[in-house]
Amino acid sequence: MHQASESRGGDVAPAQDTLLQMTNGYWITQIIYVAAKLGIADLLEGSPQGIDALAQATNTHAPSLYRLMRALAGLGMFMENEDGTYETTNLGRCLVSGSPGALRARAILNGEDWYRGWGGLLHSVRTGETAFEPITGMTFFEHLAANPETALVFNEAMASSTEAAATAVADAYDFSWCRTIVDVGGGTGAFLAVILKANPQARGILFDRPNVIAAAGGLLASAGVADRCDVVAGDFFQAVPSGGDLYLLSWIIHDWDDDRSVAILKNCRWVMPDDARLLLIEQIVPPGNQPSLSKLYDLHMLVLSGGRERREHEYRDLLAEAALELTRIIPTAVPRSVIESVPR
Ligand SMILES: C[S@@+](CC[C@H](N)C(=O)[O-])C[C@H]1O[C@@H](n2cnc3c(N)ncnc32)[C@H](O)[C@@H]1O
Incomplete structure (x- = not known):
């Protein structure tokens, strides 16, 4: 001893x-x-x-x-x-x-709604279910729709982390060929505003839930791109707007389990012309014991919405189920990659 x-x-x-x-x-x-x-x-x-x-x-x-x-x-x-x-x-x-890049909204979410969700991690690990739903009786996005003040904080937290990510994506990926970019689940437009600003030849369609779209105008206007961007409210499990040659899904698929992810991707594929492309902006989980924030975000998705962070082959398989072929993965200066795919 x-x-x-x-x-x-x-x-x-x-x-x-x-x-x-x-x-x-x-x-x-x-x-x-x-x-x-x-x-x-x-x-x-x-x-x-x-x-x-x-x-x-x-x-x-x-x-x-x-x-x-x-x-x-x-x-x-x-x-x-x-x-x-x-x-x-x-x-x-x-x-x-x-x-x-302000973190005030993020700190408030971390101390309130997300904190409550994480308090149910044990439940999630035991059952594979989200922790948030049993606590609030609603899915995370229903909870946001029912609580406008929390939704404002959530939208602000997303927008402030998104601006840096969108700048990194605009630097890493060539959008010069795009005429119409549909941002599916684009929040209040922080991502699309950066991409449109950097690509004056492109128009945008910002698509999100009605309660989010209702708060969307200001960001697009202050970026000076509102005249090149339509805003459309809807539900991506029902349908997404047609007319895009690029479909952009930033931090969307990680919110959902495989079945629901495929449903969103199929709705995009349904309206995509054969020469359109679809981009997922996600962090890719590295193999083995390599430390990575993506492994913690993965649990964040589990407790909040039943989503997950994925490995490269998991994205390839999801896209294939929606008749899309992964063509390349482009790393960016931040821990999010551009996962490009085309119709098969
Ligand atoms: C994690 S946020 C990402 C926002 C933005 N794309 C970004 O990168 O900052 C997920 C977005 O999906 C939207 N969303 C969730 N469920 C949706 C639905 N059923 N239809 C359309 N949008 C939805 C949310 O309102 C939210 O804006």
Whole structure:
């Protein structure tokens, strides 16, 4: 016994420290969530403030807010000055609303709806079912339709992470041949706006659920592409708009199990002319033990919507079931690839 633990000696403490940090991860999720929900970074933008002023502006208990700010300062998100005021660091500035790539909406989802979903991971692993539906009695997207405030936060979180992804895709893939790009499940248009801006010869059709399309105009207008883009509301399990020579599905197929994914792809294939192409923008799960965020996103999809992240051959098989042939996979500067396919 003694010998066995000695021979492992040097490794035990660092391993325990690492695991301890990992298992406490939700503390940090909730600390950042509360800062995001209270809008602390917005309040401190441009003007350092003391705890009493912050507590008044956020309607919180000053001594407890102080404890939160002390923890956040320890995490490097804010900084306490010698006069007791706080200011935001570069890290904390990512929580400022509306800044490019802002993470405030994402932090709120992580602390509220997604947090609740992840609380059911054990259920998902035991049953293979989503965790979200038993908790809320609705699918994730029904929940968004029924809760407009959450939907706003979700759309904002998608839009802010999507802009960087769309820029990377626009750099990696040649869209110069496209006349009409249909963005299927395109959210409020953050992805399509970037692609249309970079490709002035193309028109767009933004397609999503009615509650999402209702909030779509502003982003397209502020990108200056609204006059080249139609917005269409619908359900991609029923039908998708015709008239495209490129069908774009960014972060769509990973939301769904295989049967539902094939149903969406078949609806696209149904309206695609023979010379059209279809692009999936997804992260591809690497083989073996290679660490990859895609392996964590895969569980995120399991608990939320019953979807999954997939290997390359799994995308090839799904596309084949919808009479589409995978032609190439183009990596981008971010962890999302362009998976191109053509009608068979
Ligand atoms: C993960 S988001 C991706 C949004 C966007 N493509 C992007 O890359 O940021 C999934 C999108 O699918 C849309 N969606 C979900 N169910 C749908 C349906 N049945 N018909 C049309 N769109 C749907 C959602 O409203 C949401 O905008």
